[in-house]
Amino acid sequence: MSREINASVVNISGRQRMLSQRISLFSLRLVCTLDPSQQEEIRQCLLDAVELMEKSHQGLLYGDPTLQLPGHPSKEVHSLYFEAPHYVNQKVQQYIQETGKLLTSPNENLTLDNPHLNYIINAASGELIQALDAVVTQYQKESEIQQKAFEKTLVELYNKSQAATQFAQKRNLEIQETLTQLQQAQAHLIQTEKMSCLGQLLAGVAHEINNPVTFLYGNINHAENYITDIVELLKLYQKYYPTPADEIQDFIESIDLDFLLEDLPKVTNSMKIASDRILQIVLSLRNFSRKDEGEKQNTDIEAGIESTLLILQHRFKEKTGKEEIKIIKEFAKLPAIECYAGPLNQVFMNLITNAMDALEECQENRKNCAYTPTIRIRTELKYPDKISIRIADNGPGIREEVKERLFEPFFTTKPIGQGTGLGLSISHQIVVEKHGGSLKCVSVLGQGTEFLIELPVRLNQLCPDKVTGATQSQLR
Template sequence: MELTNSHYAAVPVLTQNHRLGYLFAFANRRFGTPDEVEVLEAIADSLAIAISQSQLHGQIQEELKLLEEVLAKLRITEEHLVQSEKMTIIGQLTAEVAQKINNPINFIYGRLIHLNDYIKDLLSIIRLYREQYPEPVPRIAKKIETCDLDFISQELPQILNFLKIGADGIRQIVLALRKFSLPDEANKEHANVNESIDNILLLLAQRLEQKILVVKEYHNLPPIFCYPGQLSQVFASLIINAIDAVKSIENSAQIITIKTDIVEGYTGRFIVVSIAHNGSIIPPEIQQKIFDHSCPTKSFKNFTGLDLSVCYKIIVELHGGRLTVESPVQPQIKSKTGGGAEFRVKLPIV
């Protein structure tokens, strides 16, 4: 700066962070009496305090912003820990229940096979008796008529067959439940994605109901190195999402399409799982942040699966894959159902 006046005074200004400045006073006369210097020093001190307070306010604002970010991350971490702990506890309880059901149902299923053979033998002996003694004594003839032996002989094998089919169905459900609910080991293991999805569909059979058509287009996939339990949770959540979406459709077919395939990329081969539905679309503003922590799955009506941000973390961070969404789905754009949505999971084949 250029000093044009002939008389001026400079008083140092020392701020809290030790930055030295100067307060300049100009006059057309000669000045610098003790009283004037004292006033200038008081002004300089006040200015230094004001500058320090301003700097301190800025630091506080920055620290508050940083604190808010840390608290937000802590809340997200806490939610993930709670969700993880909840899923672990549920998985353990479900595995215990499945184990308790598995033992007696295996016992029943195994005994039904022998029971079926025994009853066949007994019915065969009864037929032989009727051939050898076509005219039974009155007491036996009366009992045969009362019991309707002919009806029992035809109905009993069918009942046993139905029991065997039912017991086998329960065994398959229990097996699928055990595979789905058992906690993952510390290390990854090889698993078949097609089998995992079929197990989930078996467990969700009640929710799928008869009016929901599930179209499966499976490619012959190699086993993938992964955390099977966590991948199953992701697929289950995406299928549940599709079920909730198609239930809003009226006067039209409710269709969920599940495809698996192998694709080649610059970095190797990948398994791609597509789970699509012809229900309502996902609005563009939600699509942009659908996998963010700030967009909880609670924004989707009746959604009961994992939070989509958790699904994203499992696919991307734990398995090095990709999770994307497209809505509306191109073939469905002109349909009466609104366009639907498609979630695609891409996993590297290791």
């Protein structure tokens, strides 16, 4: 943006005023000086002042790049120069002419009553100075108006740029939010898909095993009764026919009948126990794979944890180079909890798997010291309306920078292919969003980690957030 009234215009118009005074002063001194060399000096000064006044005057009206004057005065300034009452142009020209005449006057005419001198002195203290003052004032006024307009434009530009920045920041936030939502949705989908595959598989296996096992379990009692009857019959035979034929006697000895009769009840009993166990496993598998995403139901939390442990059982066992993981269960008597049992089992599965992974990693580092990898699962009725489940391990603990990102979708410290980094974010979603509970992590490096789940007994009441700080005693 070009500014028409620049600092030079205001300065030079002010200088015109000063020059007019200077010219009048030198004119007076020229007349009063008798010394010819001084007179010559004064003439030169007068000449310089007049020339400068002339040049400035032309520059102000028509522009002069050497003086940085743009010319093109406003209508108001123009009228000051060329119209009544000031006629500045005419007065300046006249003043310059009169000064020229004084300068060319012969020496004998350089007296105090010289008409040119009188004109100059009168104009410099009267009409001319007033006219030049009017011009300076007008230039100053225009300069201020222009400055204000310039500042206003600056403020407007600043406001516009602020608004644009805010708009961009808002859009940026919206994009970030959408991205997070997308990531969460994707994480949820992957984990749901994973769990639903596992659920389907378990449900299929449970269904297939269920029929033959029920058949087996149902018939074992009959078989036991039949065997008891046959043994009874055998004993009756022995009572009433104490000396059987040689062939029978030989067979009794070859099968060691006494041992057989003693061992038989034990065999049938262990068969009963084994089939009972298979039935329990089937029940657990079905419990775990319940397809009740959308349905809340009254559930036994302990049964959910047990069935999860059962599914993961193979991983607790001692393996080459790895100690057996000890499981300590401290279950309180809990009421049935109104919850979504399937997703909640998924949470137990994620937390126990993480604990096992941590313990296995820890064993690698503690090969040479006495160490029992342990997972402790504790349930508690906190208030009549709230329960807590703690899943703790004596693994390596979690570093601060990992702890800060634990619940972020896709955050994992495990090698590619081993962890997707979804377990905790999904668990958090299930506990907090689906159940109105809370999920907290307390961890001490080198000692272990505990995850604390708090759940309301009834689904619509939200859990108060009462867990603070990590203390070592909480881990023992």
